[in-house]
Amino acid sequence: MAKHKHNPDEEYDGPSKSQLKRDSTALQDLGRELAELGKERLARVPIDEDLRDAVKDYQRFTAHEARRRQLQYIGRLMRNVDPEPIRAALDAFKGVSAVETARMHRLENLRARLIEDEKALHDIAEAYPGADLQQIRVLRRNAIKEKEAGKPPRAFRELFRVLRELETGGADDEAEGLDGGIEEEA
Incomplete structure (x- = not known):
């Protein structure tokens, strides 16, 4: 058995087969995460x-083998794109990014302050001039009633959704000071 001696003059041939396989599997896994997104979130991911x-075809398929082959195809398509913006979008959806968590x-x-004291509406009106204060006031009232009655927190969640939409509407910087030092409720 002849041993292969390393010749320093030989050129680097690129990544090993094992590394290529790991990279391919990582892209396929990223593609799987994309395929598990809902329509709204998928529309917000920067992909061609x-x-x-x-991905939409994968979501339509029901047969296991068809989904497996489509996932491989997605992995192949992923080789031609920069995965970092996709990873960043998926992390933001998962709430992984520090900026998203802080927001x-x-x-x-802000929602807790609003539930505790209706005067927080004034802060919301200043920070978000286009806010529908009547809708927010109604949601606040309904959220309080739900909590008192022990009902599911539909209005409570809707209030959060409305506040999030206001903030993503371009007032991110103005909302920084609105938390007013209220500590998080458990």
Whole structure:
């Protein structure tokens, strides 16, 4: 058996087969995460149309083998795109990014302040001039009633959704000071 000696003059041939396989599997896993997104979130991920169509096809398929093959195809398409913006969008959906987590905490604190004291509406009106204060007031009232009656927190969640939409409407910087030092409720 002849041993292969390393020749320093030989050129680097690129990544090993094992590394290529790991990279391919990682892209396929990222593609699987994309395929598990709902329509609204998928629309917000920065991907090209071919990849978006392939993901939509995967979501339509029900047969296991068809989904497996489509996932491989998605993995192949992923080789031609930069995965970092996709990872960043998926992390934001999962609430992994520190910025997204801080924003969620700020909105939760604002909602808690609003539930405790209707005067917080004044802060919301100043920060978000286009806010529908009547809708927010009604949601606040309904959220309080739900809590007192022990009902599911539909209005409570809807209030959060409305506040989040206001903030993403371009007033992110103005909302920084709205949490007012309220501590998070458990």
